Amino acid sequence: MSSALSNRTGGQIPAVLGSFIIGIIVLGPILWAFATSFKTEVEAVVVPPTIWPNSPTLENYTKVLQDAAFLTDLWNSVAYSVGAVIIALLVGIPAGYAAARFSFxxxxxxxxxxxxxxMVPGVALLVPTYYLLExxxxxxxxxxxTIILSARIIPQTVWFIANFVEAVPIEIEDSAMIDGASRFQIIWSLILPLIRPGIAAVATIGIVTTWNDYITVAVFAPEVAKRTLxxxxxxxVFDAVGISWSYMMAFVMVASSPVIFMFGFVQKWFISGLTAGAVKG
Known part of the structure; x- marks a missing residue:
């Protein structure tokens, strides 16, 4: 038994090392950006570089939050992302339900x-869409x-919702229909509560996707008042004055924090939602 346990432990070592290496690759740049955001600009570009600032400062974060355009950019990012996800769910939930329950x-x-x-690259549609809108x-x-961003996440929303609905036993709906429930009542009062984790997963993926979108807003809303973070x-990066790396890293941390906090809040639902559609019956 001890030999079997030893072999099992030895077999886990490559997996643990691999996970550790992947963790460093993923978290390394994030931690470096976080440390740089607390440095002065002189220390941010010093050679050899310092891992952690000798005298941490919040000056960069103060500049970011005091920027007159920051709140406008933040509001635009939130409005576009939340609006796109709401539209995608309004379209994707009934479409996914129909795909799962109806045969035609x-x-x-x-x-x-x-x-x-x-699967169509968004870049391939930029020119015709731009000329149409102009x-x-x-x-x-x-x-x-917002509508363009929602159109990019609606297909995956429909497919995910269809899988989540298929995981709900059809007998539950049959019983509700026998009791006189309408199709709308079944979807609203029965299906939606049961697939809530799946909806949370779809919404999270949609918000992350639209929040990080750059090209759509840059091309179709070039005005400064319409831009996102x-x-x-x-x-x-294209500022003629030059790049302030410490300020930019503080900007990155602030711009990423809403999505990070949101993911931490819905993490439990997100994980259960991703696995819910994998089991049927």
Whole structure:
């Protein structure tokens, strides 16, 4: 028995080492950015570099939060992301439910078409979409940007919701129908509470995807008043004055914090939601 336990422990060592190495690769740049955000600009570019600042300062964070355009950029990021996810759920929940529960001619072809639309690179649609919006005078429209962002996450939302609904036993709905419940009542009062973790997972993925989107806002809403935190961050790289690395790292930390806090808040639902659709019956 001790030999078997020893072999099992020895077999876990490569996995542990691999996880440790991956953790360093992933967390290393984040920790470096975090440390740099507390440095002065002189210390941020000193050679050889220092791992942690000798005299940590909050000056960079103060500059970020006192920037007149920061709150506007933050509001735009929140509005676009939350709005896109709401639209995607309003479309994806009924569509996913229909795909899971109804049988109709051409259903498989339709679902594959929906899936195929998510495989089209967004860059390939930039030029025709730009000319269309410019022609009808809808450039720099926050509503249009939100709709475009939602269109990019709707296909995956439909497929995820369909899988989550399929994991709910059909007998539960049959019993509700016998009791006189309508289809809307079944979806609202029965299905939605049961697939709540799945909805949380889909919403989390959607917000992270839209929050990190740069090209859509940069192309279709070039006005400064319509830009997001991501666009503002990239614009600093092209600033004629030069790059302040300590300030930029503080900006990165602040811009990333809303998504990090949100993920920490819904982590339990997110994990259970990702695994819920994998088990049927």
């Amino acid at each position: 001619k051409g259903k498989r072809a339709l679902m594959l078409t929906v899936l195929a639309t998510s 022609t009808v005078g809808l450039l720099n429209s926050g509503v249009v940007v 991501q666009v503002a961050l990239v614009n600093q």
